[in-house]
Amino acid sequence: MDLELRHLRIVRAVADAGSVSKAASLLGLAQPALTAQLKRIERLLGGTLFERDRHGARPTRLGELVLARARVLLPAAKELQEEAVRFAHAPSPGFRIGATNGPILGGLVDRLATERKVSTYTSWSARELNGMVEMGRLDYVLTGACGDSGTPTGTLLWETISLDPVFCLVRDAHPVAREKEVELADLADEQWAVTPGDGCFADCFAMACARSGFTPGTIYETDVPTCVHLAQVGRAVVLCQATHQAAPGLTMIPLAGAPLRWRQLLGRHPTAPEAAWVVAQAKQAHMDAVRRSPVYSDWLVRNPGYGTAP
Template sequence: MDLELRHLRIVCTIAASGSITKAAGELGIAQPALTAQLRRIERILGGPLFDRDHRGVRTTPLGDLVVTRAQLIMPAVAGLLDDAARLRGAGRTAVPDQVSIGSSTSSILAPLIRRLTESLPELTVGTTASWSADELALELGAGRLDFCVIGVCGGSGPPGDPGLEWRTFSVDPVFVLLPADHALAGQTEVTLADLADAQWAATPGDGCFETCFTQACVRAGFTPRSLYVADAASCIEMVASGTAVALCQATRVLPGLVTVPLKDVPLRWIHMIGWRPESSVAALADTFHRSVDRAHADLVGRSEVYSSWLAEHPAFGPAQDPAGPIGAAALHPITPTV
């Protein structure tokens, strides 16, 4: 991984605030995720950037060097981007004042709209929800949507027209959703085999999700008794009533229910954004991506279970190379989740 401008912003924010916790709040990132990112940055630069004690953090000599250079680099880059935007605006149609967003993950829509309109207060946002990433990709390719936020399963890559552009913004584990009074609800993690006698539920999805789940169970030594495929509300009701346990996104937080990590991460979920690179809103892609990152961080931050889990599993969560292909992130089977 190469050093990026966002890494310099992170280092400078931590140095200025003197606290990882305060910096996480300013950056809109969950504290465990920020700590994991700082570790990656320190690995890139070859040493610790901060000394930590009960009073907070202080820059090391290497940290002083990075902050000093960053304070020169960041204003120069900001000026370059401003000049490039003015030049681009002189020869191109202005970015529209409204966008339409399709999402297969309903929980991200509210924080995404909030984060996007914080960056662009005059922007009008329209939304479409669908469980089908393929359907949303078709709408995107046809020009009826400007951006998509989807989950993809397996190693098949993003859906739709190859002319669409896709970026991975997070790779999350699949957790299991249990009623609060379930015998395993207090565990820090469970195996699929621990739930071999359970009835299972999941929301619908494109592709091979039932096969992926079944294969993961077989590897754990059993064949699942059932997999009820239903809308999210029905899956939640099945869990609450004790009818089934459900596969769920790690960011899920629901009253009366608990999410528990699956040991060894047998199932993963890749989150992506997509758009048409030739569209009139393509200039908003980076702003949209940043807003999605912050919205996802908001969801992570409200889940104590996932935040704690991420601190021990830094390879997951926000994509290390957001602009890159899904690559190695898609090597394991993935199943759609509540």
């Protein structure tokens, strides 16, 4: 016989009532039946739980241990049951999407919200978001990885939404701002800004710089508004996804030869709702972002093999 919640309820009832007879009355049982059950529980737990005499029943040291656990487990079990009932009868939560910094989340939410309720959670950490999907706290995660890295490991199911080059943002007055594209080596003396992440992008950037013959200077790892500001005041060149929409005062320029590439990925829980439709909407959102970027659209004409995944 295994220990069950009903056994803990009996132990708690006897302790709260102070005697087996009073506990039996409260539980609606005959005293002999409750006494027999209590003995079976004591055999299961390996010792006496109560010292009983004409004054009532008092917990033994083992009884105190069991009671301490019971007073935690029983309310927790009740709360779990109530929460499960509420969840089962609640309206559909819709799509729960997590995302790192990226230019297509807004478009995806806009498309999904035409059919279902959408909630979002953003983080710089793809690992955090992946874990939340694995635990069932999110349905989908929109994230990315360096072009040559593998698909994330774990229990999630993954779709490639796009393969994009990494471009750079410079202020309009920058010497290269009127160029069609720029060699990475021509930016060797610059400071850099990039949004944070827990993937391999920093290492890939360092290797790309090494292949171009230089070691990058200061790299500001910060949020999007700060990256934009540093570029606008001429403090840094910003590395950005090609679908990024340049802010006023900034020009987006392709890096010659696409030395850095970025894959947009959509991961999902195995039970995520309407997976095929959500994947299709993510790809459409990416296509929309490409159409809004004349620089990227023009670049794609000259560089087939990139853009939205088929």
